[in-house]
Amino acid sequence: MESKxxxxxxxxxxxxxxxxxxxxxxxxxxxxxxxxxxxxxxxxIQSGVNKVGFSIYEELTDYGxxxxxxxxNRRLQEEIDRLIEENNRxxxxxxxxxxxxxxxxxxxxxxxxxxxxxRVIANDSGDWFQVFRVNKGSADGIQVGNNVLVGxxxxxxxxxxxxxxxxxxxxxxxxSRVSAMALQSGDTCIVGGDLTLYKDGRLRITNIKxxxxxxxxxxIVTSNISSRFLPGILVGxxxxxxxxxxxxxxxxxxxxxxxxxxxxxxxxxxxxKETGEE
Numbered sequence: 001m002e003s004k005x006x007x008x009x010x011x012x013x014x015x016x017x018x019x020x021x022x023x024x025x026x027x028x029x030x031x032x033x034x035x036x037x038x039x040x041x042x043x044x045i046q047s048g049v050n051k052v053g054f055s056i057y058e059e060l061t062d063y064g065x066x067x068x069x070x071x072x073n074r075r076l077q078e079e080i081d082r083l084i085e086e087n088n089r090x091x092x093x094x095x096x097x098x099x100x101x102x103x104x105x106x107x108x109x110x111x112x113x114x115x116x117x118x119r120v121i122a123n124d125s126g127d128w129f130q131v132f133r134v135n136k137g138s139a140d141g142i143q144v145g146n147n148v149l150v151g152x153x154x155x156x157x158x159x160x161x162x163x164x165x166x167x168x169x170x171x172x173x174x175x176s177r178v179s180a181m182a183l184q185s186g187d188t189c190i191v192g193g194d195l196t197l198y199k200d201g202r203l204r205i206t207n208i209k210x211x212x213x214x215x216x217x218x219x220i221v222t223s224n225i226s227s228r229f230l231p232g233i234l235v236g237x238x239x240x241x242x243x244x245x246x247x248x249x250x251x252x253x254x255x256x257x258x259x260x261x262x263x264x265x266x267x268x269x270x271x272x273k274e275t276g277e278e
Contacts, residue, residue, distance in 0.1 A: 110149070113230060113269045116140060120263045121165070128260045130173040130195060134268070137164045141270050145228060149267040153234030153257035154178070154222060158268065166268070171235065172198045172260050179226035180205075180235050185213035188223050191235055191254050201255060205238060208250040214238055220254055230273055 118134035136142050138161050146158040148168050156170035171178055176193030190207040197203055208214050218238040222229040234257045241252035 110233065110269070113271050115149070115267045115269050116142070118142075118166070118266055118268055120266060123263075124167070126195075128170075128172060128195070128198065129263045130170050130193070130260065131167065132170070132263060133165050133167050134266060135165060136268060137162045137166050139163045142166045142268055143270075143272060145272040147222075147228075147230055147233065147269045147273075149233065149269065150258045150263060150265075152259060153236070154229070155258050155260075155263070155266055157228060168266070170260055171256065171258075172203060178229055178235060179223045180220045181223040182212075182214045182238065183219040183221050185218075187212035187214050188225070189214060189220070191220065197253070198256075198260070202239070202253040203236070203256060204251070205241070205254045206249070206251045208241065208252075210243060210248055210250060212250060214241055214250070214252075216241060226273070228273055230269060230271060 116136060118136040118140075120129070120132050121135045122133040123129050124131040124133065134148075142158060142161055144158055144161055146166070148155045148157060148170075154171060156168045156173070156176070158166045159169045160167035169176060171191065171193055172195060173193045174195055178191040179188065180191045181188045187209065188207070189205050189212070192204045192206060194202075194204050205214070205220070214220075216239055220235045220238055222231055222233040222235060224231045236254040236256040236258075239253045239255055241250055243250050
């Protein structure tokens with residue numbers, strides 16, 4: 001509002017000054033006193049006009065600078081947003097490449113089995129992937145009983161299949177039982193799923209014969225006598241093995257080779273062992 005009033009004042013004073021200048025430009029002697037008086041009046045007015053004009057000019061200049069600064073800020077923000085998006089995309093691709101390399105190494109490790117890669121599309125359970133779905137199904141040759149691998153080793157087994165999806169129950173699920181053995185000695189055991197224990201990153205190992213040779217740090221793999229799991233797949237590592245109170249068996253814990261907090265890609269072994277219970 002104040003800026004608009006200044007403009008009106010400037011226009012009025014300018015018109016007034018022009019009239020005075022025009023009037024005093026008439027070269028008559030009787031106008032000489034008038035010209036002198038106009039000089040006294042016109043100079044302060046002209047000075048005031050100049051000040052008002054300069055003020056308006058400064059306002060316009062400041063507005064132009066502000067507008068330019070805002071435009072530059074908008075452009076820089078768009079560039080920052082683009083760079084952030086690009087960085088996120090590259091980071092995501094880097095992590096995906098690392099996961100795919102792990103799957104490739106796992107594929108090389110179990111070359112005796114036919115496999116297909118699948119992407120995890122749903123988690124049907126809580127904080128961990130004890131039950132999850134993948135984007136491959138019967139149309140891709142997947143069937144109930146297929147063993148499932150992730151970067152570290154055994155993840156679980158296919159329990160339900162649709163045309164374009166499959167449901168997997170992981171080895172950490174409370175109902176999971178895996179017939180396993182120590183790779184070093186061949187002595188057998190049972191790895192039982194236990195979500196309570198998995199909070200501490202462990203599962204339970206039971207049914208070790210009293211004189212069985214399963215000790216701290218042993219690699220535990222699926223056993224040759226398992227009816228559902230193909231032999232030789234890494235399950236995890238034995239820890240805290242001790243003799244049970246019955247003095248006939250030993251038990252302890254297993255640290256799973258696979259991580260179940262954020263599964264994204266898996267390998268499904270398309271070979272199937274004969275169905276049955278462990």
